[in-house]
Structures are given as C-alpha cells and as structure tokens.
Amino acid sequence: MAKNILIVTGSPRVGGNSDILAEAFAKGAMEAGHSVKTFAAGRADIKPCKVCDACKAAGKCIFEDDFRKVEPMLAEANVIVLASPIYWYDISAQLKLVIDKFYSTKAQRNIDESVLILCGAVEDTARFDGAVQVYKRICEGSVQWTDRGVILAGGCSSKGDALNHPAWQQAYELGKNI
Numbered sequence: 001m002a003k004n005i006l007i008v009t010g011s012p013r014v015g016g017n018s019d020i021l022a023e024a025f026a027k028g029a030m031e032a033g034h035s036v037k038t039f040a041a042g043r044a045d046i047k048p049c050k051v052c053d054a055c056k057a058a059g060k061c062i063f064e065d066d067f068r069k070v071e072p073m074l075a076e077a078n079v080i081v082l083a084s085p086i087y088w089y090d091i092s093a094q095l096k097l098v099i100d101k102f103y104s105t106k107a108q109r110n111i112d113e114s115v116l117i118l119c120g121a122v123e124d125t126a127r128f129d130g131a132v133q134v135y136k137r138i139c140e141g142s143v144q145w146t147d148r149g150v151i152l153a154g155g156c157s158s159k160g161d162a163l164n165h166p167a168w169q170q171a172y173e174l175g176k177n178i
C-alpha cells in the first residue's frame with residue numbers, strides 16, 4: 001500500500017550529508033510507489049515553544065512561523081523520517097524545534113511509523129547514542145511511532161561525504177522497503 005512519507009531534515013547546509021541521505025531514502029521510497037514530501041527544518045524559521053498554552057484553546061500554535069508550512073504536511077503523513085546532522089551529540093536544534101511544536105497540535109496524529117537518519121563527523125557511531133535515545137523515547141512516548149529503522153553515518157564531515165558512505169545504500173534500501 002502506498003504511504004505518505006514526510007521527511008524532515010535538520011541541517012542548514014543545502015545539499016549536505018543529511019540532505020544526501022534523505023534524498024537516498026526518498027529515491028527508494030518513490031521507486032517503491034510511495035508519496036514523499038520533504039520539509040527542510042534546518043532552513044526554516046521556527047520559534048521555540050513558549051508554553052503560553054494558547055494552543056490549548058486555538059488547537060494550534062498562535063505564533064506565525066514556518067511551522068505553519070509543515071503542519072499540513074504532518075497531517076497527510078503516515079510515516080515520518082527525521083534526518084539530522086549530529087550537533088553536540090544530539091539532533092540539530094532546528095529539527096528539535098519542529099518536534100517541540102507537536103505540543104501545540106494534533107496534526108501528527110496519523111503518523112504511525114518513523115525512521116531516524118543521522119550523520120556526524122566522528123567515526124564511532126556509538127557516540128550518536130544520545131540522539132538515538134531521544135528518538136526512541138519520542139517513539140514510545142505520546143506519539144506512539146513504530147521505529148522502522150535507524151541509519152547512522154559516522155565519519156561524515158565535509159559536504160558530500162555521505163555520497164560514498166554505506167549509509168547511502170542503507171537509506172535507499174530502507175526507503176524501498178518501508
């Protein structure tokens with residue numbers, strides 16, 4: 001069955017390693033007949049949640065920012081793919097801002113499967129465990145996503161390093177088999 005997949009990328013670097021791995025996943029998924037949309041959170045202007053709780057009455061965040069653009073994409077999606085650079089042992093702050101805004105909306109309610117793709121400069125991907133742990137906790141928390149896979153690309157520092165990394169093929173295959 002064709003799925004609606006939303007890829008949320010977390011890097012400000014256009015064409016960087018997380019973009020490359022996200023595109024590999026998208027290529028596989030589209031070849032398998034799925035619909036894929038991408039939102040570049042790393043290049044978006046999203047303000048942090050202020051816990052004003054105005055969303056409790058409004059049903060959405062009352063502040064105008066680029067979360068407005070991803071909200072309808074979330075509402076259509078059954079699968080979410082989070083593709084981020086590692087920043088200080090975690091996903092990027094830009095990607096985290098999108099996740100924090102889930103507090104304000106139920107737009108993500110139809111998502112039931114998820115994938116995490118991470119790239120970082122260090123070779124030893126055991127050092128990505130902080131980000132992986134956060135993702136796993138999110139999956140088993142209030143969103144209730146079934147984790148369909150975690151792809152870790154270590155040793156990716158310069159733009160383009162992910163092109164020749166085994167993670168490229170892993171992302172492509174996971175997209176094909178999602």
Ligand SMILES: Cc1cc2nc3c(=O)[nH]c(=O)nc-3n(C[C@H](O)[C@H](O)[C@H](O)COP(=O)(O)O)c2cc1C
Pocket residue numbers: 011012013015016017018019084085086087088089090119120121122156157158159160
């Ligand atoms: C602010 C910042 C913090 C970073 N922290 C880490 C880190 O903790 N661990 C790591 O392996 N790489 C770290 N890196 C390197 C990036 O994760 C790496 O260059 C990655 O490939 C960038 O992905 P992109 O090309 O999608 O932007 C950091 C880079 C930046 C800019």
